[in-house]
Amino acid sequence: MIRQAIIPLAGLGTRLLPITSVFPKELLPINGKPGIEYILDECIEAGIKEIIFIISKKKKLIKKYFNNDKFYKKIIKKKKDKRLFNEYKKIQKYKKMIKFVYQNKPMGTGDAVLKAKNLIKDNFFLMLLPDDLIIKRNCSKDMIRVHNKKKCSIMASMRVNKNTVNRWGIYAKQSTINKNNFYIKDVVEKPDIKSAPSNNAVIGRYILPKKIFLKIIKLKKGKGGEIHITDAIRKLINEDELFVAHAFKGKYLDCGTMSGYIKSSQEISKI
């Protein structure tokens, strides 16, 4: 059973500057709702019971957003506003599930995950990268279903344009399970076009084994001087750990860039 999720939120958001110089990108509204709430809703609907937020001192506003009870209680007392009451109820529901952990230097996804090491209880957990929205289908739920059958690690995947392979983790297939699921034999973080093993990219949903922490601890800095989860996954695959790439059915939206962020609102407003 997958009961816990980790969400790394300590990134600087440089691709969305200048707004991110003062405001966490994950709180920016996408069609009227903070981006992070889409991720939370996906987790809750997939049966996740506890969500670990990896934040930084610079992103304390995220914590405040979920812990502003005094403010709500006061204002709800004054204004008997049904909408406000419902929003507060929703935030309270989220708050009960969230634990906060700090990563004060943004050293990459692997380093972020490592910060949650002591909180992970089961053999497998879910990790979601909040820049990657997947709409029209609950990708985490589908991945958990595959995990329950295969009892192994899973990563969301999507075919990308060959010219963009150096922006993604790129994997090589080992064998086909069915139309949407494949065993992986290798994965490389942001390869150049010549050395890329394919144009199949990893997207920000992972079901990872607890033993990945042992690999992350030993990792040296990789691409761009960061500790990448992809490099730890590669080490596990080399030791014959089974990893499945799940070609998800929903629509992918990249909220980490300005054009992607704008497009996300447009796409979600059409649903």
Ligand code: G1P
């Ligand atoms: C991260 C991962 C990369 C993955 C991507 C998906 O990169 O390191 O392997 O393909 O997310 O969005 P980032 O977007 O943090 O550069």
